[in-house]
Amino acid sequence: MAMRGWPLIKLLPQKTNFHFVKYARFAGVLSVVLCVAAIVSCFYPGLNMGIDFRGGASMEVSKPAGQVIELDRVREAVNGLNLGDVQVQGIARRDSNVDDGSTAILRFQVPEGRDQTQVVQQVEGAITGAVGQVNYSGVSVVGSKVSGELFTSGLLALGVAIGLMFLYIWFRFEPQFGFGAVVGLLHDVILTFGLIVLFKLEFSLNMVAAVLTVIGYSMNDTVVVFDRLRENLRKYKTMPLRDVIDLSLNETLSRTIITGVTAVMVLAALAVFGGEALFGFSIALMFGIIVGTYSSIYVGAPIILLWGVKRGGGASDDAKPIKLGMASRP
């Protein structure tokens, strides 16, 4: 401990003085543009729905390391079965994380009215006919009825989560805070969806869990800032609201950065080492956490500024809403 500057935390400036609120207008415009783009992208080109929500089947096939599965021949053979759109895609081997052409994943629809089991058996037959004996390591088939229900309940879960968060913040803080938090949440959720579309990540049940976790994390972040904001509002009764917001954001900044960086680093480990199944999941989470951190600084708190807030202890009048971006302070 003799070393100066170690622990590293000492290297962080003791007191930061960023004027976050000053850039809130710019950030707001950026966020709105990005959100609109994300919403549009959810319809066009649209989410890449996994079989959980679309119904259908996915199969993972592999040959021993070194042998190659000819994807074209598989595609051709399975297309001959009239199943509509069949996706055949080579993936990395589980045991080596290398794509040597020996492992592939197939996704297809089970046409309405045809027996799932039979279709799967036909596909297995076609594959064997085209490229010889393969191993089937993971096979999932979801009926259209179930997938519809899963989708509805997934969306419902997201809606309920956002609603409950709003109520929670409302009771714990004040309505304005609740509103700011929910706008921040929606912002994070929408942008996460945008990312899922942009990177063509498969939207599955796991992805719903990822989005819900983003909601949890983003809320966590927002609550820490709001907590400090509320405390400072009580402490500095006469300070202009925008200054209190800046002060609170600056005071919690080191914590925001440390926690965010830790979480992102750990998720990066998960994305790299967690294998195919967790890759999309961890990418979405990582992005959600970055966006969540951004939104609790640039979306949640400035929203409160727009709406104004009632200060505790007497009718101090500096709780009036102040227009964003105006009044440049000395």
Added chain:
Amino acid sequence: MIQLSRWKIILVVVSAVLGCLLAFPNLLSPAQREALPGWLPKNALNLGLDLQGGSYLLLEVDVPTMREKRVTNLIEDVRVTLNGAGIPTNGFQRETGGVVVTLANPAQSDAAFKALQQLGGQAGPGAQVERTATRLGDNRIRFAYTDAALNSMGATAVDQSIEVVRRRIDSLGTREPSITRQGSDRIVVQAPGESDPTKLEEVIGQTAQLTFQMVDVENSVQDAMAGRVPPGSELLQGEDGTPYLVKKRVLVSGENLTRAGVGSDQSGRPAIDFRFDGAGARRFGEATAANLQKPFAIILDGKVISAPTIQSAITSGSGQITGNFTIQEASTLVNLLNGGALPAPLKVEERRTVTAELGADAVAAGALSTAVGFAIIVVFMILAYGFLFGGVSVVGLVLNGVLIVAAMSLTQATLTLPGIAGLILTFAVAVDANVLIYERMRDEARAGRSVVASMDAGFNKAMGTIIDANLTTLVAAGIMFVFGEGPVRGFAWTLTIGVFTSVFSSVLVAQVLLGYWLKAAKPKKLPIAE
């Protein structure tokens, strides 16, 4: 002064010891776990199907089809009863739950009503009348299942199906299958280790509805195939595709079967021996006695297996089904028959399989990423806050990990692949509590307070924030648990456990350890503050 009260120390020590004890079985092999003395906990983590490999099937009980079938049988009962009483009819009108029969001669209305009332009374075991006759006018009588009977048909069908599915899976020798009801008409089957869902599905999915019906010899099969199927008969196919015209009325059904076994017929080929219960034997005896030299059809799941001619009345209640069986087919059929018939067809709505190797790979990937993630946090915390404060949170983190494993093992919650991700994220966020506390301490120290005062204030002031922040995660986890299915639930449960253990270990452990440090070192300034 950081409160170093006795209960806090005791709580930390006790939970650490308990946690280690409960998490310990995970280090042993299953055999070693079995050999543990009785008072030690034996439960290891309960791995989900995606981690240990196995099959998942979501089945839906097709209640409407079953009701249809029951009504068909009821109509045939009415037809046979009225025919037997010499009452000519002018038509049957099928409706939900029953039939309205129009009599040719209104004068026979009383007699018909009486006959049908009797039929209704006989039906169904127990005191409850299942089927009732109502007069709708001079020559029309409605004969139908009561509403209560129709309703209980659906409910009991699901219960029975679960029972039958369980027996059938047991006969496969699958290790620890779990068969649970979901919603009003669904059954979830999870069979760890079973990586051939097709086999599972075949055994589960067969209705094994065994019936004995007379072959309709008065009418020609050709006519029926041309579309003129006489009322009261139906056209069925044999196993080799031969068409059969059989009477719809069921003489005896599989419900009366008491035992089936693999036997062999006269020429030594595999056959199925069976035995009826008392009622079945009596009905079978009567039917065979009344239909000597006529063929009857043995029908399994809508397919005629064989149609022997009755040589003599079979009153013993036992008989043999012959057909072109292989030994394997015969024994599968025997299993199905012994397992009981499914009251209604089951539709597979969802099925997922993961082979054991894939599961093992997932575990390896999960373990590796957990280890790397953990290492990153440890290095980062020690770099950021030094050996003392960083170290304290690392100790908290380790205890947190042990407690999570202990709690998951104790509650036998299922750990899934996304659950592992939840675990890793929990570690990342667990540090958050420490960061909040430490940053507070630095704030206070900067404001000029003494070491003791700033540490004390750090813990006190951060607590509210920590609770608020974690409650939100808990809310999210709760929602996932209520609305989620399968893997999402596993994730939610892991997250929930993680919230509790991480708050406990990062706050209390830090308090106790730093309390000791304060006492021993009596520091002049806070190492993490300038």
